[in-house]
Amino acid sequence: MMGSSSKGRCISYDYSFKILLIGDSGVGKSSILLSYISNFVHDLSPTIGVDFKIKMVTVGGKRLKLTIWDTAGQERFGTLTSSYYRGAHGIILVYDVTRRETFTNLINIWAKEVELYLTNRECIKILVGNKVDRGSERAVTTEEGMEIAKEHKSLFLECSARTRENVDRCFKELSSKILEVPSLLENGSIVVKQKILDKTRAHKEVEVNDRGCCH
């Protein structure tokens, strides 16, 4: 498990959102993330377990800290990645427009996983068809994607991690939609988090005092 944050860890922000990338192995989850974070596109190795990156953005005048979790696509890693659904504000469901089975698995497997493990009922989902730069090999039409997205009450986009087409837009649309949901804002708010932290700290101090430590 590795993580890296973009420059400026101490930059203040209004909200912190947890976003999850899921989908079959090789659909381009890590590539989308890398393309979004660093504008850098090349062939990537399979993700083992979980990886995450942090990006600070401003959407609708609000400063957001996006913690984006990238998960391994192979089915057996599901037993490890399921715990990462907890507290997610947004979920990006990725399929490969050139491999039809990655699209059907999204409906038959991944959407069900989401239902099973999600803790935020109002969490925003976005269906993303990747690899549109390989238009000649397309196996899933835009209309099919839109229809399934509608069925699952998700946003929808088609993108290419390679050409970066629609990659920024994917995260932007997801973030601005999350900003529209009050209940999600509440648990993504820095103020609320601070309060929880203060509470636990106060609690700890009481404990310490109770113990009557003497040095």
Place this chain on the structure above:
Amino acid sequence: IQSRFSGLSLSTLPQNQNRTSRSRLRLRRCLPQISSTRNRSPYAGTRVRSQAHIPILRPSIHARRENITVKFQDLYGFTVEGNVDDVNILNEVGEKVRQQGRVWWALEASKGANWYLEPSVSEGIALKFSLKLSTLANAITLKKLIRKGIPPVLRPKVWFSLSGAAKKKSTVRDSYYNDLTKAVEGKVTPATRQIDHDLPRTFPGHPWLDTPEGHAALRRVLVGYSFRDSDVGYCQGLNYVAALLLLVMKTEEDAFWMLVVLLENVLVSDCYTTNLSGCHVEQRVFKDLLTKKCPRFLEP
């Protein structure tokens, strides 16, 4: 950049080109003889003393300011990129490896070529006792030596023997690996589909692994194992393990047996099985350990 390098009185670039062309030559030499050298990785048994030497760069303030990056291939064919300081550190490490190698050669000279392969010595490591004092001494010496690193040329031999792979291989008929790869040829399973998907994504750009020949060797090892152990089949991550084994071990078959012994005897069990139960256990143990030793990491 070239003029900068000559200004630094370095022979980095020409030597690098040399090395690259040499390894290319080796690769080319392998191609026409695929059938006879099928089981041989071109990186196997690399003669380290001539290969691992990275030209020493004298760091100057000028060079650091310019932040020149140096690019070269390490002894297993991986591209290493770094600045002058990084290369100097690598040189220091390389020198330590060479020194350590000299200790091994000296011991070979006094104790005999394969002294560490004596079963009493290698098993002595595990048993921590021996009836014969000299054997016990050898076992302790060997353990210390291994902790400081095994010289790359000896790795294939030492790994194969001490891991238990040699023993494992000796319990089955000689043709086991060949029969296995032949028997599973052309079969399609979820494991083979995932393997085929991952072959070009395993160390992309590596001069041997990322060639049709490298893909084929890695495929045979992984597919072979997937049929040997259906509880594991193929788990992402094994591709990296098997690929590195192919680079280190002398033959593809030895790499296969190393993978077998790692998964079946050496590593925590069930780390790669379909539900990754071993990983869950490991994580739980790690969490308990953290709770005990560094509780502040677990604060919210």
